[in-house]
Amino acid sequence: MRAVLSHQAVLLQETIAALKIRPDGAYVDGTFGRGGHARAMLASLGPRGRLLALDRDPAAERCAGECFGADARFVFERATLSRLAEIVDRHRLRGSIQGILLDIGVSSPQLDDPQRGFSFLKDGPLDMRMDPTTGRSAAQWLASASAREIAQVLRDWGEERYHHRIAKAIVDARRTAPLTTTSQLARLIAAAVPTHEPGKHPATRSFQAIRIFINQELAELQAALPQARDVLAPDGRLVVISFHSLEDRLVKRFMRAQARGREWPLDLPVPTAAATTAHGPTAPFTPHSSLLTPHSSLLRVIGRALRPTQAETQGNPRARSAVLRVAERLV
Ligand SMILES: C[S@@+](CC[C@H](N)C(=O)[O-])C[C@H]1O[C@@H](n2cnc3c(N)ncnc32)[C@H](O)[C@@H]1O
CATH class of the missing domain: 3.40.50.150 (Vaccinia Virus protein VP39)
Structure with a gap:
């Protein structure tokens, strides 16, 4: 592949x-x-x-x-x-x-291989590291970051208008089960965002922000x-x-x-x-x-x-x- x-x-x-x-x-x-x-x-x-x-x-x-x-x-x-x-x-x-x-x-x-975890369109492990041999994956970071820290990353690197809502949804969801896959995160973001930009997946900005931060x-x-x-x-x-x-x-x-x-x-x-x-x-x-x-x-x-x-x-x-x-x- x-x-x-x-x-x-x-x-x-x-x-x-x-x-x-x-x-x-x-x-x-x-x-x-x-x-x-x-x-x-x-x-x-x-x-x-x-x-x-x-x-x-x-x-x-x-x-x-x-x-x-x-x-x-x-x-x-x-x-x-x-x-x-x-x-x-x-x-x-x-x-x-x-x-x-x-x-x-x-x-x-990197985007097209689901195993790399960069794409919200393909299910795979929530990784997003350009070098998967070092540092923390997106899943590891999202498991421990505070809502404030997550919101800040989404705002600063993704210019995501709903950064607070998405961060809260992530922190709420991980109390029940860890976020481990790209589709889990993409679905969660789509549900947390009240309005969708035409022609743009609601997770676009958040995935970009998390990727920029992780790397x-x-x-x-x-x-x-x-x-x-x-x-x-x-x-x-x-x-x-x-x-x-x-x-x-x-x-x-x-x-x-x-x-x-x-x-x-x-x-x-x-x-x-x-x-x-x-x-x-x-x-x-x-x-x-x-x-x-x-x-x-x-x-x-x-x-x-x-x-x-x-x-x-x-x-x-x-x-x-x-x-x-x-x-x-x-x-
Ligand atoms: C847009 S692609 C480059 C494509 C390349 N010019 C080609 O024609 O195939 C960017 C590449 O840079 C690497 N990269 C991005 N940031 C990097 C960094 N800070 N240090 C080393 N490699 C990096 C990524 O792993 C990726 O393979």
Whole structure:
């Protein structure tokens, strides 16, 4: 089953154009997924080019081995984005990376495999971890989190209007029996929400919020951006595709602040739920101290945000919320 699940790379031509690939350059694909972008990057590289790919998902690691394991230009590391600089250093590539791609979010195989527990449309264990070998699953978190904490996550990461009602319903339901499956949670949310948005499953926002929280997606991105900046070569490109307005805001503010030589983070857009993590109740994400030091401009913003064409979203509806931003390292 898992082997046949595939992912359609989003904004593929635009990404390759934005990376301005030099045939003998070194590149990083920070979110390998099923290697759609990686394949196109390798196709643009010559025999002396290199591609370092990262992903936290063991299924992505298996796919990388099967697809590109024999390609001497390619190396894969199973790691989180927040370890980007450490991994680049281990490969002695700091300062010589010509381009970094971060295609943030979940892959189609993660969403489509019921066993991963990301989908409210398919019954499966309530897991939602991109890396199921570490951290707490959604079921484990929902079994012990307070109603207040659950409501905060639903509000901050899902902009769920009925966050209080849903949180209360979860806490009430778990007194009788633990929430262990995706369909159990989806049914509970549908019953707790008084009005349904047309064309949208009532659990959409809550599932997104819980997924973002369980995987600490915003904190990961926030940690990765300055590391990407630091490891790029002069003129190297940072290309970020995001699928959530909070992520895109983070990317936009980061790139603009870096272009102006401003301190970052300023007026952090990461909401308060960042103060709790899937791994514990109070471990706020602490930005790297160098971020707080004023500096001269290190990045130049390239062009405007790009969105998929109508033709792309017709062929791949999951691309519809994608936003691509590009910046170039200056010195
Ligand atoms: C949208 S998919 C990337 C798809 C890929 N570009 C392709 O063409 O197949 C995002 C991937 O990034 C991984 N990912 C997301 N956040 C991550 C993080 N913080 N650290 C490592 N991997 C992450 C997910 O496991 C997923 O496989």
